[in-house]
Amino acid sequence: xxxxxxxxxxxxxxxxxxxxxxxxxxxxxxxxxxxxxxxxxxxxxxxxxxxxxxxxxxxxxxxxxxxxxxxxxxxxxxxxxxxxxxxxxxxxxxxxxxxxxxxxxxxxxxxxxxxxxxxxxxxxxxxxxxxxxxxxxxxxxxxxxxxxxxxxxxxxxxxxxxxxxxxxxxxxxxxxxxxxxxxxxxxxxxxxxxxxxxxxxxxxxxxxxxxxxxxxxxxxxxxxxxxxxxxxx
Numbered sequence: 001x002x003x004x005x006x007x008x009x010x011x012x013x014x015x016x017x018x019x020x021x022x023x024x025x026x027x028x029x030x031x032x033x034x035x036x037x038x039x040x041x042x043x044x045x046x047x048x049x050x051x052x053x054x055x056x057x058x059x060x061x062x063x064x065x066x067x068x069x070x071x072x073x074x075x076x077x078x079x080x081x082x083x084x085x086x087x088x089x090x091x092x093x094x095x096x097x098x099x100x101x102x103x104x105x106x107x108x109x110x111x112x113x114x115x116x117x118x119x120x121x122x123x124x125x126x127x128x129x130x131x132x133x134x135x136x137x138x139x140x141x142x143x144x145x146x147x148x149x150x151x152x153x154x155x156x157x158x159x160x161x162x163x164x165x166x167x168x169x170x171x172x173x174x175x176x177x178x179x180x181x182x183x184x185x186x187x188x189x190x191x192x193x194x195x196x197x198x199x200x201x202x203x204x205x206x207x208x209x210x211x212x213x214x215x216x217x218x219x220x221x222x223x224x225x226x227x228x229x230x231x232x233x
Contacts, residue, residue: 029208032099035095039086051181053075057073057076080147083147083148129212136184151170
């Protein structure tokens with residue numbers, strides 16, 4: 001098999017070669033695709049818009065400051081209907097579907113990770129996503145679906161009893177979502193490398209080995225075998 005023009009140079013850019021000829025791993029690993037990063041950004045913007053408008057609609061003090069309550073309500077409704085759209089579009093991309101499958105796969109190691117006090121020590125094998133990230137993703141998806149459905153009911157297409165129940169669920173779930181979003185932002189703020197991965201798509205291999213060792217081993221094994229294959233051609 002012959003290599004395509006430029007393939008060897010691209011591989012050399014990602015890999016380093018020791019004097020003895022052994023191939024070292026890449027210094028960075030690709031963590032998120034462009035589609036995944038833009039999906040995250042758009043979801044964050046819409047979710048933020050929903051939480052802010054919800055606060056102005058729910059609290060009379062804030063509502064009086066805003067003045068135009070009808071405008072806030074319309075923005076909230078439009079943003080609510082737009083919330084599932086980024087996820088639907090992202091489902092057409094292979095990288096997103098692959099990571100969604102990873103997030104949906106809860107293993108025995110994940111349960112061990114949750115119970116362990118030294119879960120960040122690297123002792124427990126962690127894939128691309130740890131158990132906390134998997135639970136957060138499951139909660140977020142479930143919350144989006146439930147908020148979307150209760151929002152439709154509140155819009156006035158069913159009877160008053162349905163609307164009252166939907167409003168109760170919608171309001172309390174909004175509070176829980178606000179707390180979860182705050183926790184998510186705090187965790188992201190405390191890990192600059194995680195933010196770098198979501199901003200640029202790549203993370204240092206050293207960070208990946210410490211936080212997601214199993215995934216880092218899988219990725220470096222693929223890179224190393226690919227580089228070895230190129231060097232032997």
